Structure formats: C-alpha cells, structure tokens
Amino acid sequence: MTILLSDPRVRAMPVRDSGSTLVPLPTQLSPAACLVRVELSIRLQDAATRLPAGVGLKVVEGHRSPALQEQIIARYSAEVCAAHPGVGPAELDRLVSRFVAPLGVAPHVAGSAVDLTLVAADGTELPMGTPIDATPEQSRGRCFTDSPDITPDERANRELLGSALRAVGLVNYPTEWWHWSWGDRYWALLTGAPFALHAPILARPLAPSAA
C-alpha cells in the first residue's frame, strides 16, 4: 500500500544531517543545472550510465525553497477543494500530499529529490504517460507510477527510468512517476535506514563552484 508523505511515520523519522552542500547538476543531466545535495548528484550521474545508448536523464527540478513549497501546497489545495467539494481537513491533507509534500518533510526542500524524465539523444522527452507535474485530477490517476492506464511504450519507459534509479538507491514517490529521492525522511522510511541524512534547507548554502 502506498505510504503518503503526510503519513505520521514519515515525520517521525529522525534526521542526522550529513552537512553536504547543494551542487548544480551537470548540464547534460539538467539543462537548468538544478541544485541537489552532492550525494544525490553522484548517484544521478551513476544512474545515467546505466541507461541504453541514446537515452539520457533530464532533471527539471531539484532543491526548492520553503516559500515555493508553500506556494505549491496552496495552489494544489485549491485544486483539490474544487475537485472534492466538502472535503474535511484531514482528508484534504491526505489528498494534497499525493502531489505535494508537507513542508516539514518536503524532499525537494531538503535538496534530496529530483523531478526527472528520460530523453532521446536529440533531447526529445520520451513518452511517459503524462507530463511531469500532471496532478492526479488532471491526469485521472495516470501520474501514479503503477497506473494501468498507460500504453506499453509508456510503461516500458517508466520501468527503464525506475530500474536505473533504483539501482543507485533512489526511491520513488508512487503517486508521481517523475519524483525520486535519496537521503530524505521518506527515503529513510522506505529503505529501513535508521535516520534521514538531509534536513530541510532553510537558507541555501552553495558549494563554491555554484556560487
């Protein structure tokens, strides 16, 4: 059964921050040079080598500020309220956490998560069944990683992405095929690690090369 980021077991995971810095991803992996924790950057570069020739990774988002996380929560909460009239506060929190993490456990704010897809050699994104960041309502559930409602090619591409990322220790958020993380509380809970390695980054300490 899917464990959501609003699950109290996620918040209960202890954190012992590794103190690692945020670094920009190489532009071959992330045209926008998104920032992530250095341990995650190393793993993503390893994952890229595990893909077949002519297929690459494209990271579109990494570290996110707390302010942006709060904006996304507010925007999506409004979408959920419109789609589920009369929803109560507990159910609203649960539904919202299918698409965006509560601030205190947010993997992107910790620099531990990326949103990414596969690309062909010419940079064209491979078909994955939905665009990145399609909400459950917009995609009618096809954003869920295991959705049965996608084509065999889209399924094969999701499996290819997943096998490269799992091989380097990343975990997926099962309600978003594009969201993978390493070192955050959700990762610790799913892998059985005794503690998370990345706390939320409230200021933004940059590696010297990124400054």
Ligand SMILES: C[C@@H](N)C(=O)N[C@H](C)C(=O)O
């Ligand atoms: C908003 C979406 N792209 C996202 O990042 N969701 C995850 C679960 C998050 O907020 O960490």
